Amino acid sequence: MSITKAVERIEVNITVNGQDYQRxxxxxxxxxxxxxxxxxxxxxxxxxxxxxCGACTVLLNGKPVKSCTVLAVQADQSEIMTVxxxxxxxxxxxxxxxxxxxxxxxxxxCTPGMLMSxxxxxxxxxxxxxxxxxxxxxxxLCRCTGYHNIFIAIDAAAKKMQDS
Amino acid sequence: MxxxxxxxxxxxxxxxxxxxxxxxxxxxxxIIDLGSIPDMCYIDHDDDEVRIGAxxxxxxxxESPLGEMIPIIKDCxxxxxxxxxxxxxxxxxxxxxxxxxxxxxxxxxxLDAELLCExxxxxxxxxxxxxxxxxxxxxxxxxxxxxxxxxxxxxxxxSGAYAGFKRCAPAYPTATAxxxxxxxxxxxxxDVRIALGSAGLTPIHATDAERVLRGKALxxxxxxQATEAAVNAAEPVEDMRGSERFKRSVLAVLVKRAIDAAxxxxxxxxxxxxxxxx
Numbered sequence: 001m002s003i004t005k006a007v008e009r010i011e012v013n014i015t016v017n018g019q020d021y022q023r024x025x026x027x028x029x030x031x032x033x034x035x036x037x038x039x040x041x042x043x044x045x046x047x048x049x050x051x052x053c054g055a056c057t058v059l060l061n062g063k064p065v066k067s068c069t070v071l072a073v074q075a076d077q078s079e080i081m082t083v084x085x086x087x088x089x090x091x092x093x094x095x096x097x098x099x100x101x102x103x104x105x106x107x108x109x110c111t112p113g114m115l116m117s118x119x120x121x122x123x124x125x126x127x128x129x130x131x132x133x134x135x136x137x138x139x140x141l142c143r144c145t146g147y148h149n150i151f152i153a154i155d156a157a158a159k160k161m162q163d164s
Numbered sequence: 165m166x167x168x169x170x171x172x173x174x175x176x177x178x179x180x181x182x183x184x185x186x187x188x189x190x191x192x193x194x195i196i197d198l199g200s201i202p203d204m205c206y207i208d209h210d211d212d213e214v215r216i217g218a219x220x221x222x223x224x225x226x227e228s229p230l231g232e233m234i235p236i237i238k239d240c241x242x243x244x245x246x247x248x249x250x251x252x253x254x255x256x257x258x259x260x261x262x263x264x265x266x267x268x269x270x271x272x273x274x275l276d277a278e279l280l281c282e283x284x285x286x287x288x289x290x291x292x293x294x295x296x297x298x299x300x301x302x303x304x305x306x307x308x309x310x311x312x313x314x315x316x317x318x319x320x321x322x323s324g325a326y327a328g329f330k331r332c333a334p335a336y337p338t339a340t341a342x343x344x345x346x347x348x349x350x351x352x353x354x355d356v357r358i359a360l361g362s363a364g365l366t367p368i369h370a371t372d373a374e375r376v377l378r379g380k381a382l383x384x385x386x387x388x389q390a391t392e393a394a395v396n397a398a399e400p401v402e403d404m405r406g407s408e409r410f411k412r413s414v415l416a417v418l419v420k421r422a423i424d425a426a427x428x429x430x431x432x433x434x435x436x437x438x439x440x441x442x
Contacts, residue, residue: 027195030182051183052334054248063223063251069182070252074175074199117247138333138441139246 012076016041017085027073031065032056034072035082043083043112047141054140057113058082064120066139083112086119094164095119095157104153106144113140118154126162130155165307166284168194174309175199176219176257179249180266189300204256204311209233216313218256223247225255234317235429235437236324236344240271243326243439246333256310259295262302262366265336267328268313269296270361273369274324274344277315283308299365321354322346325425327418328361328439331405337362337439338405341394341418345382345426353377358390358422363415364399372397373419382427391419 009024016039023038035041035058047055049068056068059081086093095115098104105111114137121128121136128136133154142150165172171193175181184190198204204219207228214230222241225231231238244250244258244267258268259279269292277292283305295303304310318324324344330337340361346354356377360368373394380386400411425435 049186051179051245051249054246054334057248060251064248065252066248069178069249071175071178071182071195071197074178074197120247135333136247139248141332141334 010073010076012073014072014075014077015079017081025072027071029072030068031058031060031070031072031075031080032067034075035067035080038072041082041084045109045112047109047113052141053110054113054117054137055110057116057140059116059120062120062123064117064139081116081119083115086115093119094160095122095154098153098157098160099150102149102153102156104145104150105142110140110142110144114142114150118157121154122158122161126158128154128158165196165309168196170306172196172306174260176260177221177252177254178257179245179253180257180261180263184261198256198309209317212317214315214317216255218260218310218312219254220256222250222253222255222258226250234275234324235435236271236274236326236342236426239326239437240267240342243267243328249334255313259313260302260304260310262296262298262300264296264299264365264367265362267326267337267340267361270340270359270363270367271326271342272313272315273359273367274326274342274357275315275318276357277313279310280312280314281305281308282311293369296366318344319346321348321430323426323429324357325422325429325435325437327422327425327437329414329418330439330441332441335441336405339363339398339400339411339414339418340439341415341422343419343422343426345377345423345430347382347427347430351381353380353382353386358394358419360394360398360415360419362400362405363411365401368397368399370394370397370419382423387420387423390423391416394419 011024045055047053051069058067117137173192175195175197204217206217208215222244226241258266272292279290326342328337328340342359344357348354356374358370358373373390376390402408425437
């Protein structure tokens, strides 16, 4: 029945990585599609598309969410941070450096989501315990690493960020 | 809701509805985003009563003073899915979806909650008992929305625990059990509520199990009998999470753990409790 209906397009104003974007979009567009297809920010991945794997994790007003399960119109007037927002002045974020140094990735598909979940963790809790690290990324699946090196990388980044 | 008719759906956090739509289990003609309604995210309490706005997220509830005041609430709110889903999913959405895997419908049976519903004909207050009528079917009229969850604050000699088991954090639970116990001064079970989640097409309120414990001392024998009655009340359906038999054995463990933790909390002990996963 909806096919016969003319689809109304809606204007959204969304801030992504500090930059304001105004777009007129179909209401059915998911936030992850908005980021990838409208803004061409393809760092955020679509993995399972069923709210399971966490590859699409971005921060919405500072809190990690699965952008495959948020409509872009729901993010109107919000601030989004994606993996592209981690790097500052051509310098990788300490989390990115730590993932590289400690082999916290193999194929890299889950990495943007892992980074955003761990970024949110360290913003709220700069000295997380092993248990807290595990709980923070429990919604992010990795099929390569076995998680071990990811835990090590997050722990190392936390320590490095405290020292600096 | 009246304007758009029966095919319309109210959207809260979207953590159930959007998933159901992707699976083509639901194909709404229109979606009405409740996110634009202000002031539906409150988490309030006074000396007698707790009132939670339908759009309060699981994360906000877990972090609110309620979490410390009423431990069973924190067990549940902190154990649902993962960080990302807890940041978006709401208590109202969990109830209104009628999804048998959602935790709040089962949990709120342990607190005798009431649900405030509003539609074109005004407000009604529905008891949690019977609110989920069948699989994805609730007592809400098509043009009605759930606006508030309210329940009496448990007395000082009462505490509870919510135990769940799931295969991994983002997975729906294999089974869950919530127990709220009120103990007398001489350690008898003055009153108790036992509810099971993901244990049938609707939440299971294990009234037979409650009858076993009410007025009795909590010991190995009575706990065993109550657990058996609770597991008998369950109607688990075999699916990818396990066979009926497996789910009944998981439920038995969860009911016992929840009774144990609730009793210890009644006596003032601090007990960590949440959904367990590999």
